[in-house]
Amino acid sequence: MTVVVMHHAAGETPADVIRVLAGAGLASRAVPLADGADPTADLGGVEGLILLGGSGSAGADGGVDGGTGGGAGLVRAALAAEVPVLALGTGTRLLVRAAGAAMGAGSGPVAGLPALELTPAADSDPLFAGGARPSPGLHPARDPLELPAGAVLPAACDGYPEQAFRIGAGAWGIRFLPAPPGHALDPWAEELVGRFATLVTARAEHTATRAFFTRRADAWEERFAHQTPAYEAAVARLRLEPGGRAVDLGCGTGRAMPALRTQVGPRGHVLGVDLTPAMLASAARHGRTRHGHLVAADCTRLPLAGACVHGIFSAGVLDHLPDPYAALREWARVTAADGVLILFHPSGRAECAARHGRALDPGDLLAEHNLRPALQTSGWRLDEYEDAGGHFLARAVPLARPGALRP
Template sequence: MAVVILQHTPGARPHALGAAVQAAGLDLRAYRAWTGDLPDDLAGVDALVVTGGPQPARSAADPTAHRAELTLLRGALAAEVPVLGLCQGAHLLAVAAGGAARSPSRTGNNWGPLGLTPAAGSDPLFATAPERPQVLHPDGDSLQLPARAVVLASDDRHPVQAFRIGASAWGLRFPLEAEPGATTADERAHTAPAAPDPWQERVLARFAALVAARAEHTATRTFFTQRAGAWEDRFAYQTPAYEAAVARMELQHGQTAMDLGCGTGRAMPALRAQVGSQGTVLGIDVTHAMLTAAARIGRTDCGQLLLADCTRLPLPPASVHGIFAAGLLDHLPHPHTALREWARVGSADATLLLFHPSGRAERAARHGRPLSPDDPLAEPNLRPMLHTTGWQLAAYEDAEQHFLARAVRAPLPHA
């Protein structure tokens, strides 16, 4: 996994960005965008940084000139891959999100102060910026942002100097690594920058830290976003297996049930049937595209869809009676943390059902690998892990056609 930078100017080196990325424990992978050297897709990409170049607005205003980059940016926006667009990169980000970039009436750059908007005060990158930071302003060009964008900074001539789209993409019309005396694109490109202002360092450090903190979710979202549209049709044949698994939970009418890592919500109709019209069904997933697909096929008729991390659920303690999780626990980097969180939201008589429509051996063989003794779903590993996180294993089945582990809420050993 790496932070990918698309460079538009030969010779430009992201000195401060490279240092911030390295400090966050990430790798930096550079592509020469001016030669057409671009990644094929977003696989293995923790974040996308798009840098500047000469005449940014004139170039970005022609979508055909940057079709491949716009495709990457649109994919990153859809999968919530963190994006930082600088100079020309900010224009391309705006265009990818549905806005527009207008050609400059004149060219040139001048140093001057930024005016921060109220939204900058709570922004993950701009929250610690000084009141009027000095930046190198490009002249003449302008941006038309999509409606969902949030303006973070402006100046006397430009209503948009910095903006955020969603919770993961930032566009800055100015460079964060500029020689204080430089006033042209050529000087910025070929002069090694002096140390950036402390606030600029903080912006880059905060972006790198955000990327590192979200790396796990970024990989998940990238994988499932591109598959979400076909997911339901591809696995529709598994519906009877899901229904049979949910039946093993033995929930009562009026209770609350949760499909964790729900994807397109294949368990939600069966959960609704168990808890009845007076009960509550929640479908929770970390990938927005999966929830969009679930809504499109009518899962909102079965319950409420929530975008959330399964290890930090937006639910009060002891509020859920049944937790269904298919193909989830063994893909989490910290399964103990997840199980403790599920126990927190579980009622005193809660049931947890871990499920997969194929057995462990069959799945291992399908992926060309042997069964691992470290598999968290192996009974010698799963039973004590459940016991130490507030659950008691009540049933364990690892058959060729399915995996199923049923647990009930139990006091923690130290309680």
């Protein structure tokens, strides 16, 4: 797992930050942004970003040392994909600029201002919760600041409330910390960077998924539109009754949702669940909200009550999850006794393997000799199994529940 550390001091490496990351088992890549350097916006293999400032004052354009600064493209990509970001000191200028906010010129931190305090929002903040109050030796910043709508403030002081902020689910700016290079991390800052490293590790699997699909979301619907008839045929195998409740797990752009709506009718309910906000935004642009609701969620921890779903449709998701058994158990938890699960892919296993230049793997979870016991131990009974040249489909019903649908 790698964290990119972007800094504006030529010839210096942020040794303190790199040391803390290494202590948490994270690799790091220092990217100096002097002389207008602008790293690529590719997030492949990147699990987190840390943005550090320089020793100079800020220019009115939000750059550092009066320059325009680089890296905004990479930070914007991280914000879109919810890759964790931590900005310290004047590094917050790059974060707010990438987020489309504005920061005016100011004189920087000064002594003698009111004490920094954690706000009530810190109690539930993923980075600040459980942490100590800022060190007494840290002084608030007094630069003018405009934050995006919905930004959360976990630390503030009288007269200057925007001392620490969170944008979205995973980008933090800490304005009152003098950032290395040029400054050593004080104990509170070192603890904060350590907590950020722990958060990066905990979110790494989801970060990789979001980064992969975020950069593909805009073209996804057009690229795979030809598969719509295959999706419709697969959804028909659910055989749901009008008025039922159906969930498309890992829905992407929601290609299955119109067919699910047709099956459950106007009185039924359709939910599209995906981990990547950019995919859900694309689904909305393509009108999927006419057919059901879209929810950003982890499909292994569904925000649903038990036994409330009549049909689950999952295309190409199960064998990419870190713990497919846990996913199958969760899907069984939310499925009613007469419910149905469809696992689908618009290509057969052999076709998929050939397309990627590899042989069929006997350990593949979707091979029938592996999938049947995996379902059995997770609360399902395999009802139908097809691994054809043009598609893969497995249909399962809840195990040992009376009234389950039959083919």
